[in-house]
Each structure stands twice: as structure tokens, then as C-alpha cells.
Amino acid sequence: MNDINRSDIRSNAVITAIGSYVPERILTNADLEKLVDTNDEWIVQRTGIKERHIAAVHQFTSHLCFEAVHNMIERYNITVTDIDYIIVATSTPDAVFPSVASQVQSHLGIENCGAVDLQAACAGFTAAIQLANGLLVSGAYRKILVVGAETLSKITDYSDRTTCILFGDGAGAFLMESSDDDRGNVLSMYSKTDGSRGHQLYRSSLASAIGDHAIHTNGMIVQNGREVYRWAVSHVAEGVKQLMERSRLSAADINWFIPHSANMRIIEALCERTGFSLDQTLSSIKLFGNTSAASIPLAIDEAVKAGTIKHDQIMLLYGFGGGLTQSGIIIRWSL
Numbered sequence: 665m666n667d668i669n670r671s672d673i674r675s676n677a678v679i680t681a682i683g684s685y686v687p688e689r690i691l692t693n694a695d696l697e698k699l700v701d702t703n704d705e706w707i708v709q710r711t712g713i714k715e716r717h718i719a720a721v722h723q724f725t726s727h728l729c730f731e732a733v734h735n736m737i738e739r740y741n742i743t744v745t746d747i748d749y750i751i752v753a754t755s756t757p758d759a760v761f762p763s764v765a766s767q768v769q770s771h772l773g774i775e776n777c778g779a780v781d782l783q784a785a786c787a788g789f790t791a792a793i794q795l796a797n798g799l800l801v802s803g804a805y806r807k808i809l810v811v812g813a814e815t816l817s818k819i820t821d822y823s824d825r826t827t828c829i830l831f832g833d834g835a836g837a838f839l840m841e842s843s844d845d846d847r848g849n850v851l852s853m854y855s856k857t858d859g860s861r862g863h864q865l866y867r868s869s870l871a872s873a874i875g876d877h878a879i880h881t882n883g884m885i886v887q888n889g890r891e892v893y894r895w896a897v898s899h900v901a902e903g904v905k906q907l908m909e910r911s912r913l914s915a916a917d918i919n920w921f922i923p924h925s926a927n928m929r930i931i932e933a934l935c936e937r938t939g940f941s942l943d944q945t946l947s948s949i950k951l952f953g954n955t956s957a958a959s960i961p962l963a964i965d966e967a968v969k970a971g972t973i974k975h976d977q978i979m980l981l982y983g984f985g986g987g988l989t990q991s992g993i994i995i996r997w998s999l
């Protein structure tokens with residue numbers, strides 16, 4: 665038997681490209697005023713959202729992924745045919761199966777490639793980065809495409825004013841590669857889940873109960889906004905602190921805090937409780953709304969395009985939501 669020395673095949677994971685896409689159609693607060701009993705002032709005050717992008721009728725999550733990857737290819741002039749694994753984080757796949765990731769593989773014409781969808785709601789993108797990092801560091805794969813993409817408008821009930829004001833569509837992608845450089849990009853990670861609160865935020869077209877809690881099965885997003893809000897500002901804030909403690913870093917050592925763009929008030933409360941200033945916090949909430957697994961890469965890519973994020977800066981990315989689950993990483997930006 666070959667005696668494989670693990671140290672020979674271990675490497676580090678680095679982010680080598682980023683891309684993003686949002687659909688053309690914009691849904692403003694004024695548009696929503698015509699659908700439900702709401703107004704711009706209430707929405708902006710309670711959520712910080714001005715508008716969201718909405719996919720066309722025949723545009724699904726896989727199509728948003730294709731656009732985000734093409735955007736990445738154009739900007740970084742990269743080859744994608746040698747990608748050996750694709751992870752798409754989404755709660756709104758075109759179909760339950762085949763996976764969106766397999767549609768991305770086919771669209772890009774990659775021959776030898778694993779492809780899986782990952783479902784961790786708004787914690788999906790950071791969870792996917794955690795997994796991609798593990799697969800690269802182990803030496804199992806060398807080039808992984810990670811996409812966070814959603815068409816939440818397809819599962820939003822536009823007669824429910826407590827949810828329809830929040831959600832939007834979009835996609836963001838990272839290319840991650842193994843590197844022999846002794847500095848990897850993912851410095852530390854943290855995850856925590858509380859499935860006993862799953863019924864507070866869900867979408868079901870099958871089961872009519874989560875645990876002991878009866879739920880709706882209309883296939884639309886249902887949430888107890890106040891409960892999710894309370895959980896986010898207490899438990900998620902605690903999770904962010906745990907991640908920093910684990911890394912022996914404080915908010916002052918971290919250049920950018922990128923929490924999931926759930927709601928601006930949640931982001932402000934998280935900043936207050938964790939020591940980050942709003943000036944060092946990036947979000948995609950104002951112009952894109954809550955795009956779940958896409959919100960973190962969209963916020964990062966907007967800042968990359970604006971030249972705000974600099975090479976070697978330290979960033980804390982923190983996803984949280986349906987599960988209820990949370991997943992955070994601290995990375996060193998390599999682009």
C-alpha cells in the first residue's frame with residue numbers, strides 16, 4: 665500500500681476571481697405600494713431597502729449563475745473548463761433535482777467536474793466557502809467554483825406585506841483554487857445551528873409540520889419576522905463574537921465586516937453588539953434587498969468594483985437565516 669504523506673498533498677485555498685449578476689427588472693418601494701398596504705418611509709425605516717432586482721418570468725437561478733460566472737470570466741480572463749468541483753448555495757433551485765450546479769457544469773462545458781447544491785438558506789454562501797476550503801486544503805480538488813444565487817421572487821407571496829418588501833434576486837460567484845503559497849485565504853470559521861427554531865422561517869410544499877409546529881405548504885416564504893429579528897440580534901451577534909475569539913482578532917483588527925444583508929436594522933444591531941463600525945461594514949441591502957445566499961458575494965463585489973476592498977485586507981463574512989443556522993468565516997482578500 666502506498667504510504668501517502670498528507671503533508672505532501674496539503675495546500676492552501678485562495679480566492680482567484682469574483683463575479684456577480686442581478687436581473688434587469690427593478691422593483692421599487694413605490695411599486696410595492698401598489699401591491700400591498702405599505703409605504704417607502706416604513707420600508708426604509710424598518711429595513712433600509714430602497715429597491716430589489718427581480719428575475720424575468722423564464723429566468724431561473726441557474727440562469728443567474730451563468731451570468732455571474734460569465735461576468736467573472738470577462739473580468740479576470742480565466743479558464744473555467746478545468747474547474748473540478750462546483751458548489752451552488754441556493755434555496756431556490758430551478759428544480760429539486762437536477763441540481764443548479766449540474767446545470768452550471770453543463771453550461772460551461774466542463775468534462776470532469778463534481779457538482780452539488782448546498783442548502784443553508786442565508787448562511788449558504790459562507791457554508792459553501794467553508795466546504796470548498798476544506799476540499800482544497802485536503803488536496804482532493806484544485807479548482808472550485810462557489811456560487812450563491814437566488815430567485816426569491818419566485819417564492820415570495822406578493823400579498824404578504826411582512827415578507828414581500830424584503831426579498832430580491834441575484835447571484836455572486838467566487839473561484840477558489842489550491843495554492844502552494846503558505847498563506848491561505850480562509851483564516852478561520854464558525855458555524856452554529858438551532859433546528860428547534862426552524863418553523864420561524866421556512867418554505868414548504870411538502871411537509872405540513874416542522875418538529876411539533878404546523879406549517880403552511882403553499883411553497884412561499886413564511887416567517888415570524890419579530891422572532892427572526894430577535895434571534896439575529898442576540899444569537900448571531902454571539903456567533904460573530906465567537907468567530908473573532910476563535911481567531912484571536914477584534915473588530916479593530918478586521919478591515920471589513922460583511923454580514924448577510926437581511927435588514928439594515930439587524931446589521932446596525934450586530935455592529936453595536938460586536939464592536940464593528942458602520943463605516944467598516946459592507947452590505948447589499950439598499951439596492952438589492954435580502955438576496956439570501958447571494959447577499960454576501962453581491963456586497964463584496966460591489967465594493968471590489970468600487971475599489972473599496974484592498975489586497976491583503978482582512979474580512980469577516982457572516983451568513984445567518986433559515987434553519988435557523990449561522991456560518992461565518994474570516995478571510996484574507998487576495999485579489
Ligand code: UT7
Nearest residue numbers: 701702703706710786825826829889890892893926927985
Ligand atoms: O434572511 C433572514 C430573513 N428574515 C429576516 O431578516 C426577517 C427579520 N425581521 C425583520 O426584518 C422585521 O421583523 C420586519 C422588517 C419583517 C418587520 O419589521 P418590525 O419592525 O419587526 O415590524 P413588526 O412585525 O413589529 O410590525 C410593526 C407594525 C405592525 O403593525 P401594528 O401591529 O403595530 O399595527 C405591522 O402590521 O408594522 C406593520 N407592518 C407594516 N406596515 C407597513 C408590517 N409590515 C408592514 C409593511 N408596511 N410592509
